[in-house]
Amino acid sequence: MNETPGGVDGKNLSREFHDRETVKLVLDLGASFASERRLDNLLEKIVDHSRLLTNADGCSLYLKGADGRLAFCVNKNHTLNINLVGASENNALFTSLPLDPTYVSAYAAIHNVTVNIPDVYDCAEFDFTGPRRFDEKNGYRTRSMLVTPLATREGEVVGVIQIINALDRHTHTPIPFDPHFEFLTNSLGNYAAIAIHNLRLTEEARQSTVLLKEANRDAIYSLAMAAEAKDDDTGDHVRRIQHYTAALATRLGLSREDVDLISLSSIMHDVGKISVPDGILKKPAKLTDEEFGAMRTHTEHGMKILPKKEFFRMAREIARHHHERWDGGGYPDKLAGEDIPYAARIVAVTDVFDALTSERPYKKAWPFEKAMEVMREGSGSHFDPKMIDAWVQLYDEGVLLRIHQQWST
Numbered sequence: 001m002n003e004t005p006g007g008v009d010g011k012n013l014s015r016e017f018h019d020r021e022t023v024k025l026v027l028d029l030g031a032s033f034a035s036e037r038r039l040d041n042l043l044e045k046i047v048d049h050s051r052l053l054t055n056a057d058g059c060s061l062y063l064k065g066a067d068g069r070l071a072f073c074v075n076k077n078h079t080l081n082i083n084l085v086g087a088s089e090n091n092a093l094f095t096s097l098p099l100d101p102t103y104v105s106a107y108a109a110i111h112n113v114t115v116n117i118p119d120v121y122d123c124a125e126f127d128f129t130g131p132r133r134f135d136e137k138n139g140y141r142t143r144s145m146l147v148t149p150l151a152t153r154e155g156e157v158v159g160v161i162q163i164i165n166a167l168d169r170h171t172h173t174p175i176p177f178d179p180h181f182e183f184l185t186n187s188l189g190n191y192a193a194i195a196i197h198n199l200r201l202t203e204e205a206r207q208s209t210v211l212l213k214e215a216n217r218d219a220i221y222s223l224a225m226a227a228e229a230k231d232d233d234t235g236d237h238v239r240r241i242q243h244y245t246a247a248l249a250t251r252l253g254l255s256r257e258d259v260d261l262i263s264l265s266s267i268m269h270d271v272g273k274i275s276v277p278d279g280i281l282k283k284p285a286k287l288t289d290e291e292f293g294a295m296r297t298h299t300e301h302g303m304k305i306l307p308k309k310e311f312f313r314m315a316r317e318i319a320r321h322h323h324e325r326w327d328g329g330g331y332p333d334k335l336a337g338e339d340i341p342y343a344a345r346i347v348a349v350t351d352v353f354d355a356l357t358s359e360r361p362y363k364k365a366w367p368f369e370k371a372m373e374v375m376r377e378g379s380g381s382h383f384d385p386k387m388i389d390a391w392v393q394l395y396d397e398g399v400l401l402r403i404h405q406q407w408s409t
């Protein structure tokens with residue numbers, strides 16, 4: 001048995017290492033591994049390159065888990081036509097290993113050394129019960145074995161590859177691994193460890209981003225609900241606006257990304273109501289001119305409340321302009337036509353429709369048919385005609401009724 005410590009330099013490499021194709025293969029490994037975006041693809045590639053580099057019949061890969069065990073991830077064997085990638089519940093031979101140095105893979109991981117065994121049946125230093133059972137079951141003969149840790153240059157071992165049965169290039173019969181392969185697989189293990197490490201960091205960053213987005217959504221809902229609670233609502237209005245807005249934006253041909261952004265932004269359209277006195281918001285009668293003036297300020301307040309960050313740019317536009325009218329008769333800026341931000345024109349439709357079809361302190365809920373008459377009549381005066389055309393389609397298809405029923409308690 002030979003042992004080669006990890007992280008060796010290239011001084012003692014034999015002439016084979018300088019073989020042009022081999023050098024090129026090793027040099028290409030870094031870029032090849034780094035280009036992988038999925039961990040299972042990367043692990044499979046590491047196994048394929050290990051076999052290719054050493055002209056071996058089989059290779060397994062284990063990753064060190066948080067539980068301190070070596071988890072089986074990939075096993076390939078050319079002769080037996082085995083191609084296992086992923087969890088190993090269905091194969092007792094490939095279950096995870098404890099970090100017990102009586103197993104050669106664990107030994108290589110613990111000591112960060114490459115172990116080269118000419119014939120495992122003649123090696124008494126490790127427990128080869130597993131490979132022997134594998135051989136018996138599959139009619140195979142495991143002979144030579146090269147076990148290399150996947151270790152960063154700092155010595156952090158993330159896993160192990162176990163390559164079996166180097167093949168003679170002419171006779172294709174198993175032979176011991178040439179010692180120069182120890183250095184080659186060390187380099188491969190180093191590239192592999194860095195690629196695995198980086199991929200995990202990328203995955204952690206992706207998950208952090210997902211969590212951050214969820215936290216953002218939760219905060220946005222809380223803010224919208226706080227404003228709605230003042231309006232004596234269950235919060236259903238906010239949800240219906242979100243889904244009506246998503247449906248209309250989708251029908252108007254916006255991209256999935258834009259639909260997500262506009263529907264999320266729409267739920268903040270009335271956050272400015274948090275600044276309007278309860279006596280006005282909850283008044284069960286027609287507002288006086290003065291009260292209506294106070295109510296109208298919710299658009300400007302909404303824009304001021306929302307952060308001046310790019311993520312909230314659309315929400316700020318909607319908050320300020322969702323009461324503008326296509327003919328210029330709305331508030332607060334009397335914008336007309338396409339001067340009104342697109343997202344605000346969409347929410348103008350969804351907000352008015354939901355107000356008409358919902359019960360309020362001063363009115364009962366209107367039937368859909370009656371509300372649709374008002375919407376059609378408002379095309380070109382209150383609303384952008386293109387949007388009313390799309391809205392009528394959604395109504396005819398029953399989409400609006402489904403959303404209303406789903407989000408009404």
Ligand SMILES: [Fe+2]
Nearest residue numbers: 269270322323
């Ligand atoms: Fe409003």
